[in-house]
Amino acid sequence: MTISNQENILEVRNLCTSFFTDEGEVKAVDGVDFSIEKGKTIGIVGESGSGKSITSLSIMRLVQEPAGKVVDGEIVFKGENLLTKTKKEMRDIRGNKISMIFQEPMTSLNPTLTCGEQIAESLRIHQKLNRKEARVKAIEMLKLVGIPSPEKRVKQYPFELSGGMRQRVMIAIALACNPELLIADEPTTALDVTIQAQILELIKKLQEELGTSLMIITHDLGVVAEMCDRVAVMYCGKVVEYADVKTIFTDPKHPYTIGLLNSVPRHDLKVEGELSVIKGSVPSPFELPSGCRFVTRCPHAREICHRELPALETKEDGNQVRCWIHTDQWEKQAEAVSTHE
């Protein structure tokens, strides 16, 4: 339905990824659309379990089969659908054209390999460097991500480094081959607040220097405000609002986005229990409401919301929202008794 845009490095169209468990199918990602412009940053926000990580793993084609599977959609990277790529072609893309940083710096590095070896590995695979060249480049990368005395660090094992240092090493690994797209899945959640800021700054600085496009997954709206150009808000496997960052903060449309924002009165401060304002909790993936997924927690819910899933409507400004309030249908609806008051 969307026409491929030359400016877009990545276009995700109707992505559906499911897990097939003993209790049934879990539609972890259910028809997600978004795109990333070259050199720009997109933020994916949403509560735990909304499908953010699975979206990113689907792009990398790293969803663990056979339990999980991308069942539908297209992932168009530079005009080519990644879902039709062979294993070998995907290997050539991973760590080279698209890289990923994970949430858990403490466990994401191999404990039996030195930091240098782990950085050098991608260089040797993708840039065919020999051992010595790769080592030199690894030291260069460590310097680039701001690790002091890189000649010494290159020989150290992950356990010898702090969490923040390890995340820097992860960034060095991810950026070693100068990827066109960097996916950062909650890169700072596990770190101290002061370290968080440093890491984000580093990512931002390197992104600007290297011209990398960035997809950043986060719980933290402060991070979004700081880093992103566009934002996709996810809820229960679906995008509920997709807009430029200014609109998200000044004129949010979806009740869920509004709830998220209200729960963080000041985005420059990290607030514990940030979702306390939205009542109730995320429904179980096995008991999703048949209409709007947010209906069990939405203060505005009317009868139609229970009955029918709203479509993701595109506004004149190109922003999208998935809510009956923002359709012509809404006024025709009789005010229904709110579900939880």
Next chain:
Amino acid sequence: MFVFIIRRLFQTIPVMIGVTLAVFLMMHLIPGDPAQIMAGERADEAQLEQMRENLGLNDPLYQQYFRYVGNAIQGDLGTSIRTDRAVTEEIFTNRIWITFELALYGTVLAVILGLIAGIISATRKYSFSDVSLMIVALFGMSMPNFWLGIMLIYFFSVNLGWFPTIGWESWKHMVLPVLTIGTGGAAIIARMTRSSMLEVLDNDYIRTAYAKGVHDRVVIYKHALRNALVPVVTIVGLQFGTLLGGAVITETVFAINGLGRLVVDSIRMRDFPMVQGTILVCAVLFVVVNFIVDITYRLINKRIELN
């Protein structure tokens, strides 16, 4: 590391005391008079007294023990009643090397087969090959050595005539005994490798490796196996020890003149110094192997342990 080795070395001291004590007391705890047993049924009282005097059996027990240990440290484990040769000579000229070879090849076989099977199983979880390998492993673990040995002889020596039934001369002689002694270990190592590997494959750093574009094979052998091997090494060490024990049965079945058979024969002939000596040597060997394994383990594990 140096400190660790020294500390570990000191830890073997109580073990060694226990072992020597047990071996020493064995002679005194079995019913009857050692002198009587050694001198034989028809010895008269004077001969017995002479025997006791020779063996120092009239001295207090602790003196006897210290003498025993003192001699042992100097490499004197007494004289065989049966052959009249020094026990150490009997053990070290030939026997111990045969047993060592048997246990070593058995361990090597167990490690190779076990690792291969474990890796195949882990990387194809719940597939046909995984399930069948694990069933075979279960059999391998529960099969007693003597039975397996006899079955192998029956099929491969008697029926097919591929290998000789007894002895320890050429590689052909070695195939069946090594199979017999290695199978149980292979099965245990296979199961251990599988579970350890599955656990490791679930780790975040495996996902990181895939995200770097590393080939599946490299992920398994470089990233996963290294970490998965840590618990397997311990098993291998224990396995080697168990194999020394298993040698008794295997050597008997295949009539191999190793340590195990020496113990059995000596017990039958009531050659007590020989029995004591052999058991002591085996025990020391076991302690030494464990010591080496602990150090190896530490070398591999150093990085993880501090984590």
